[in-house]
Amino acid sequence: MKFQVYRFNPETDAKPYLQEFDVIVERGMMLRDALMEIKRQDESFAFRHSCGEGVCGSDGVNVNGSNRLACITPLSEYQGDLVIRPFPGRPVIRDLVVDMTQFYAHYKEVNPWLMRKDALPEQEILQSPEERDRLDGLYECILCGCCSTSCPSFWWNPSKFRGPQALLTAWRFLADSRDQATDQRLDDLEGPYKLYRCHTIMNCVQACPKGLNPTKAIGHIRSLMLKNSI
Amino acid sequence: MSRTASGFRAWILQRISAAWLGLFVLATLGYFLLSPPATFEQWRAFVAHPVVGTLILVTVAVVLLHAWVGIRDVLIDYVPPLALRLTLLSLFGLGFVACGLWALQVILLASGLA
Amino acid sequence: MAANEKRPVHLNLLQIRFPVPAVMSIGHRISGVLWILLLPAMIFLVDLSLSGPQGFARAGELLGSVMGRLAAFLLLWALMHHLLAGIRYLALDLDLGIEKQAALATAWWVMLAAPLLAAGLTAGLLP
Numbered sequence: 323m324k325f326q327v328y329r330f331n332p333e334t335d336a337k338p339y340l341q342e343f344d345v346i347v348e349r350g351m352m353l354r355d356a357l358m359e360i361k362r363q364d365e366s367f368a369f370r371h372s373c374g375e376g377v378c379g380s381d382g383v384n385v386n387g388s389n390r391l392a393c394i395t396p397l398s399e400y401q402g403d404l405v406i407r408p409f410p411g412r413p414v415i416r417d418l419v420v421d422m423t424q425f426y427a428h429y430k431e432v433n434p435w436l437m438r439k440d441a442l443p444e445q446e447i448l449q450s451p452e453e454r455d456r457l458d459g460l461y462e463c464i465l466c467g468c469c470s471t472s473c474p475s476f477w478w479n480p481s482k483f484r485g486p487q488a489l490l491t492a493w494r495f496l497a498d499s500r501d502q503a504t505d506q507r508l509d510d511l512e513g514p515y516k517l518y519r520c521h522t523i524m525n526c527v528q529a530c531p532k533g534l535n536p537t538k539a540i541g542h543i544r545s546l547m548l549k550n551s552i
Numbered sequence: 553m554s555r556t557a558s559g560f561r562a563w564i565l566q567r568i569s570a571a572w573l574g575l576f577v578l579a580t581l582g583y584f585l586l587s588p589p590a591t592f593e594q595w596r597a598f599v600a601h602p603v604v605g606t607l608i609l610v611t612v613a614v615v616l617l618h619a620w621v622g623i624r625d626v627l628i629d630y631v632p633p634l635a636l637r638l639t640l641l642s643l644f645g646l647g648f649v650a651c652g653l654w655a656l657q658v659i660l661l662a663s664g665l666a
Numbered sequence: 667m668a669a670n671e672k673r674p675v676h677l678n679l680l681q682i683r684f685p686v687p688a689v690m691s692i693g694h695r696i697s698g699v700l701w702i703l704l705l706p707a708m709i710f711l712v713d714l715s716l717s718g719p720q721g722f723a724r725a726g727e728l729l730g731s732v733m734g735r736l737a738a739f740l741l742l743w744a745l746m747h748h749l750l751a752g753i754r755y756l757a758l759d760l761d762l763g764i765e766k767q768a769a770l771a772t773a774w775w776v777m778l779a780a781p782l783l784a785a786g787l788t789a790g791l792l793p
Contacts, residue, residue: 330674338674384676387683410682413673421673474688477677478629514558514628521625521691522758527766528685538764545759547560567759570752577749585790592715592722599716619702626695644702654709662716 323347323397325360327367328407330414338414340405353392354381357406357418369418376531379466383418384409389468391531409471411480424480425467428488432510434495437503453499460494460539462532463487469526469536475519482515486526486536489517493539496546508547517543562621569618576611600663612655616648687773693780694751697744704741735792742791743784750776750783 323345330338343360354371361367369392371381376394383392384407386400397404412420470476470485484492492511495501511517517540526536589595598604623644631637684692715725728734754772757763763772 328676332672338676384682387681405681407676407681409676411675411677413675415673472682475629478632512559514562514624516559518559518563519629522755523691524687524766524769525685527769528687533766535764535766537758537769538761541759541761541764544560544563548564551560567756570756574749574752577745581787581791585787588791592719595722596716615705619698619705622698623702626699647706651705651709654706654713658709658713658716 323356323400324403325356326403326405327360327417328414329367329417331366331416347397349398351397353383353385353390353395353397353404353406356397356404357381357383357392368416377464379464382409382466382468382471382531383407389472389529391466391468394531409467411471411477412467420471422467425470425485425487426465428470428484429465429491432484432488432492432495433503433507434491436495436498436501437506438500439502447500449499456497456499457494459534460490460497463490463494463534464532466531468529468531469534472525472529474523474525475521479515479519483519484511484516486520486540489520489543490534490536490539493543496543504546505550508543508550511543511547562624566618566621569614569621572614573611573618576607576614596662599659602663605659605663609656609659612652616652620645620648685770685773686777687769690751690754690773690776693747693777694755697748697751700744701741701748729792735788738792739784739788742787743781746783746787747776747780750780 325343325345326340327343328338329335329341341364343363345356345359347356354374357367357369357371361369369381369383371393372378373380374393376391379391381392382389384390385392385395386405389409406418408414408418408420412422412425415421465487467487469490470487473483473486475483476485489511492507496504496507501507520537520540522537522541524537527534527538530536583598589598599608624641627637627640627644631640711725711728714721714728716722729738754763754776757772758769763769
């Protein structure tokens with residue numbers, strides 16, 4: 323199987339280019355296995371990966387134009403040549419390794435922890451099974467970045483729009499019965515940029531390797547804003 | 553514009569105006585499909601009816617509001633340089649005001665009020 | 667280390683695959699901007715048709731010509747696409763059709779229904 327791989331070495335290259343590799347594909351191989359084989363053929367090739375089973379969220383890449391998590395992308399899904407590029411819209415450090423600083427900064431900005439006004443109780447704060455169920459589809463995010471870097475609104479305003487990942491996280495804490503900072507969290511998302519750059523394009527939903535739905539979470543934040551404003 | 557007006561309020565205005573415009577479009581298409589005006593007199597009398605004329609003018613205002621929120625979103629996305637964005641926003645704003653006044657004149661003239 | 671300062675960004679839109687909902691979304695934008703740009707032409711046409719019997723006849727001629735029909739089809743496509751996509755967005759706000767497969771299917775319906783409706787309406791309005 324032929325792989326066209328995006329290459330860029332800041333110390334030697336003026337511009338990025340595509341390099342072709344030939345990898346013998348065996349049954350059950352994932353894209354990450356092919357990238358590791360390419361690295362065996364040319365050890366100057368750089369890409370991030372760690373756990374290899376879709377948990378650490380390190381090896382997100384753009385495959386034939388779509389963002390995928392390499393370790394859980396079976397090569398059997400593809401026929402013909404594969405073109406592997408780094409995530410769109412992110413500064414390329416080297417080859418497929420991109421700078422995700424801004425993406426993490428947005429995550430940090432939504433205060434991804436429980437905020438309490440009451441004093442903390444001696445024991446854990448209890449939740450009913452129904453309250454716990456509201457967090458399903460929200461807490462599973464692994465911050466791989468497939469969603470935010472496939473979002474046109476994030477491409478055009480990466481410093482101001484929070485992006486689908488951070489907004490999914492914002493709703494994960496707004497939806498938590500133990501959190502007591504609803505007003506502060508909603509106020510923090512006001513203005514034309516942080517939340518309202520989302521135009522419901524839903525590229526994030528198509529891209530998420532964990533099957534999560536950031537668009538739905540964003541809709542729930544807007545509904546809560548509406549409820550609190552009337 | 554306050555931060556509230558530019559985020560949440562723009563979003564909700566866009567949806568309320570959209571619902572109004574959707575109904576107006578369906579009603580207009582229905583009129584032209586089912587009983588299209590055959591003569592100038594029929595057409596003028598239809599537009600000059602106080603209820604119809606008022607509905608048209610309200611809808612013109614709603615269209616311009618909807619268009620303003622929409623074009624602002626487009627310019628925020630695609631035109632990052634602030635000076636150019638403000639210039640384009642002002643030009644569209646002026647154009648919208650001109651369109652509104654023109655439509656007002658057309659309806660008032662047809663109604664014999666101007 | 668100066669070489670390290672420059673970091674290329676991959677954002678070639680021709681090399682990125684856009685799912686159908688994204689194409690539908692761009693269509694929503696294009697159709698909206700098209701209507702904004704042609705708003706003066708619309709008011710002109712109404713103005714003309716209300717200016718007197720001659721103006722009314724002239725507006726009918728303009729719309730009935732080949733160019734008029736093409737323009738009407740384009741505007742009716744834009745109107746139908748914007749309307750149907752708008753209804754889809756309002757439904758998404760209410761959590762209807764928000765799941766991945768449903769959102770993909772409704773985007774296809776909008777893309778296919780808009781030109782069909784526009785063709786039907788052009789034929790119905792300009793017989």
